[in-house]
Amino acid sequence: MAIFDYIMILMPFLCFLFLFHWSWKxxxxxxxxxxxxxxxxxxxxxxxxxxxxxxVLKQSGGTFWFxxxxxxxxxxxxxxxxxNVRYISSKNFANYRKGPEFKKLFEPFGDGVxxxxxxxxxxxxxxxxxxxxxxxxxxxxERSMRQKVSQGLFPVLDHVSxxxxxxxxxxxxxxxxxxxxxLLVLGFDPNCLSVDLPxxxxxxxxDKVEEAVFYRHMVPEFIWRIQKWLNIGExxxxxxxxxxxxxxxxxxxxxxxEEFRRHRDQIEQVDEEKDEDFxxxxxxxxxxxxxxxxxxxxxxGNLHMDAYxxxxxxxxxxxxxxxxxxxxxxxxxxxxxxxLIITHPSVEKxxxxxxxxxxxxxxxxxxxxxxxxxxxxxxxxxxxxxxxxRLYPSVPxxxxxxxxxxxxxxxxxxxxxxKVMVSLYSMGGMEEVWGDDCLEFRPERWINEQGGIIHVPSxxxxxxxxxxxxxxxxxxxxxxxxxxxxxILWNYRIxxxxxxxxxxxxxxxxxxxxxxxxxxSKRSDV
Numbered sequence: 001m002a003i004f005d006y007i008m009i010l011m012p013f014l015c016f017l018f019l020f021h022w023s024w025k026x027x028x029x030x031x032x033x034x035x036x037x038x039x040x041x042x043x044x045x046x047x048x049x050x051x052x053x054x055x056v057l058k059q060s061g062g063t064f065w066f067x068x069x070x071x072x073x074x075x076x077x078x079x080x081x082x083x084n085v086r087y088i089s090s091k092n093f094a095n096y097r098k099g100p101e102f103k104k105l106f107e108p109f110g111d112g113v114x115x116x117x118x119x120x121x122x123x124x125x126x127x128x129x130x131x132x133x134x135x136x137x138x139x140x141x142e143r144s145m146r147q148k149v150s151q152g153l154f155p156v157l158d159h160v161s162x163x164x165x166x167x168x169x170x171x172x173x174x175x176x177x178x179x180x181x182x183l184l185v186l187g188f189d190p191n192c193l194s195v196d197l198p199x200x201x202x203x204x205x206x207d208k209v210e211e212a213v214f215y216r217h218m219v220p221e222f223i224w225r226i227q228k229w230l231n232i233g234e235x236x237x238x239x240x241x242x243x244x245x246x247x248x249x250x251x252x253x254x255x256x257x258e259e260f261r262r263h264r265d266q267i268e269q270v271d272e273e274k275d276e277d278f279x280x281x282x283x284x285x286x287x288x289x290x291x292x293x294x295x296x297x298x299x300x301g302n303l304h305m306d307a308y309x310x311x312x313x314x315x316x317x318x319x320x321x322x323x324x325x326x327x328x329x330x331x332x333x334x335x336x337x338x339x340l341i342i343t344h345p346s347v348e349k350x351x352x353x354x355x356x357x358x359x360x361x362x363x364x365x366x367x368x369x370x371x372x373x374x375x376x377x378x379x380x381x382x383x384x385x386x387x388x389x390r391l392y393p394s395v396p397x398x399x400x401x402x403x404x405x406x407x408x409x410x411x412x413x414x415x416x417x418x419k420v421m422v423s424l425y426s427m428g429g430m431e432e433v434w435g436d437d438c439l440e441f442r443p444e445r446w447i448n449e450q451g452g453i454i455h456v457p458s459x460x461x462x463x464x465x466x467x468x469x470x471x472x473x474x475x476x477x478x479x480x481x482x483x484x485x486x487x488i489l490w491n492y493r494i495x496x497x498x499x500x501x502x503x504x505x506x507x508x509x510x511x512x513x514x515x516x517x518x519x520x521s522k523r524s525d526v
Contacts, residue, residue: 030056030064037067039074039220046218050396050504053078054426062430063410066421072220076399076419080427083409086459088400088420089467099401101419105216108209108242110313112321124318127287128472136278137184144183145480146369148176149487152193157492159195161520166497168515169338171197173331176484178203181326185319186252187259187279202248205241206324210507212238217508249319253312256281284318326473328509329394330480335516336392337385337485340441342496342518347384347443348489354380355490375482382453383446385481389463390434391441396425396510398465424462425510433460493523 032038045052056064062081068074079085088096097117109115113124131137153176160167175192178200183189192200215234216224227235260282341348358377359370402418414420431438434445448454458466464474471477488494497517505513 030059032067035071036069037074039068039072042066042218046506048503049506050423050425050510053397053423054080054429057423057426058430061410062432063408063412065412069220072222074220076421077408077412077414078421078423079408079410079412080423080430080433081408081410082427082433082457082460084412085422085427085462085466086457087409088422089459089462089465089469092406093467093469095403095406096400096420097403098399099417099419101401102399104221105399106213108213108238108245109321109324110317112317114321114325125472127284127318131280131283132472132476134278134283137283140278141184141476141479142369142371144180145483148180148183148193149369149483152176152179152191153484153487154491155195156193156197157488157520158522161492161522164519166517167520169494169518170331170335170512170515173334173484174203174327177331177334177480178206178327180480181323182252183277183279185280185322185326186249187256187277187281188252201244203327205244205248206327207507208237208241209245209324210328210509212241214506214508218506245320246316249316249323250312253281253315253319257285260285280322281315281319284315328511329473330477332394332510333385333389333392333477334481334484335512336510337388337481338488338494338518339496339502339512339516340388340391341384341489342494344441347441350443351378351381351384351485351489354378355486359486370483370486372479375479375486378482378486379447379451379453380443381482381485382478383443385478385485386446386453386456386461386463387441387443390428390461391439392504392510393424393428393463394510395463395508396423396504398422398424422462427460427462491523493521495519495521 030038031041033040042049042052057078057080063077063079063084066074066076066078068076079088098115099117103111103115106115111120113121113128116124153172156172157167172193175197179189179192190200190202192198192203212234224235227233228239231239256279341351355378359374398421400420400422402414402416402420405413405415407413427433429438437445446454446456458464458470464471464477495518497519500517501514502516503513505511
């Protein structure tokens with residue numbers, strides 16, 4: 001190849017580097033440059049990407065066209081307009097799929113529920129629904145929460161309280177939910193949450209996967225493709241993380257299969273009240289056994305899905321998707337909730353008064369586990385959780401792709417195969433949606449005159465998504481968050497470490513970049 005050919009190939013990339021360097025402090029939020037589009041502005045604002053997106057959407061009336069480099073296929077429509085969200089997620093749901101582009105970005109998730117469309121997605125959703133509504137699973141998750149609080153959370157907080165040392169509360173929540181989710185999904189407790197706070201490779205590997213997936217959203221595909229080919233940068237980290245995770249998951253699956261085979265004869269005789277584990281892998285294996293029996297009887301099904309279910313990869317994808325989703329949505333929300341409570345003493349006082357009044361908690365007495373019905377009485381705490389998720393949704397953005405050309409309620413015309421990004425984070429900061437005090441943490445906005453929770457349409461409060469893909473685990477999330485919040489707030493005083501910075505990190509989940517550093521002391525003033 002001649003030197004001229006090399007120059008022609010490198011020229012667009014060199015232009016991009018020059019403009020990116022030149023525009024670092026000069027670029028306006030929505031400048032559309034020749035060749036490189038709006039990507040330089042996006043990269044400049046990357047450390048504050050969610051605030052940047054909110055600012056741009058406010059300037060654009062809630063919906064905005066992002067133009068990427070002409071060679072990178074990065075154009076997309078971003079919106080936080082509730083009417084657009086309702087239309088995309090519900091009214092014209094069939095026209096907006098995850099699509100092949102989403103599956104490429106979330107490659108580590110395989111063919112699981114988070115990346116699937118159509119029949120396979122329906123099959124996964126049916127499985128989730130049957131599991132969550134099953135009495136044995138509900139008993140199992142209540143028992144696992146009780147054990148993890150008493151045997152994991154309390155010993156750690158007591159230890160730190162005695163020593164008077166700083167503690168990263170986000171790390172504690174991540175350990176708690178990772179242990180609990182692994183138990184509910186895999187039937188295995190990694191015991192991350194213990195006094196010595198051990199380093200567990202599989203937990204860190206999940207974090208690296210999320211960071212790498214977010215990186216793929218931020219750069220042209222050819223860049224991360226080259227990095228993957230050369231095994232460098234974020235793709236090298238992703239490769240190492242996936243090797244660690246697949247080893248962990250397949251080992252858990254193998255152990256669960258052996259256990260399942262030993263108890264196979266007992267599967268059909270389910271005692272609803274028997275105190276035993278009822279994890280997702282066990283349910284999946286029982287389902288596979290039932291379908292194999294139906295197949296022998298000549299009952300047909302989806303051939304592609306049936307073949308997939310027979311593979312080890314099916315169990316691996318299920319385990320990966322549900323562990324990744326379950327471990328992070330709750331801990332991210334808990335971290336922001338406690339930061340907001342700590343920095344709003346009046347809210348903390350009202351929550352403590354509500355616990356004392358409604359749960360008959362005794363001052364100075366031992367903490368006990370509250371069931372779903374008891375926790376349902378904590379209206380103000382419920383409102384505080386809703387307000388937290390409004391301002392800091394655990395999943396800050398969602399992506400779809402159009403199948404056919406369409407026109408959104410906002411009047412924006414989109415072509416087939418157009419990427420549409422919904423900014424859940426930005427919607428919480430829109431005055432048109434939540435009023436002039438939208439940036440304030442005010443749980444009272446969720447409580448009506450009768451003292452109950454105000455119903456807000458799910459396309460406006462979209463922390464749990466809306467439409468057919470709405471989260472089936474919403475009740476489970478509130479139960480877990482209320483259990484942990486009441487346990488900590490009633491027994492311990494949490495104070496922020498002075499000067500500790502708070503900002504979101506760059507990830508597909510809304511974690512805190514620097515964690516949540518606090519000091520813990522036993523509470524004696526309730």
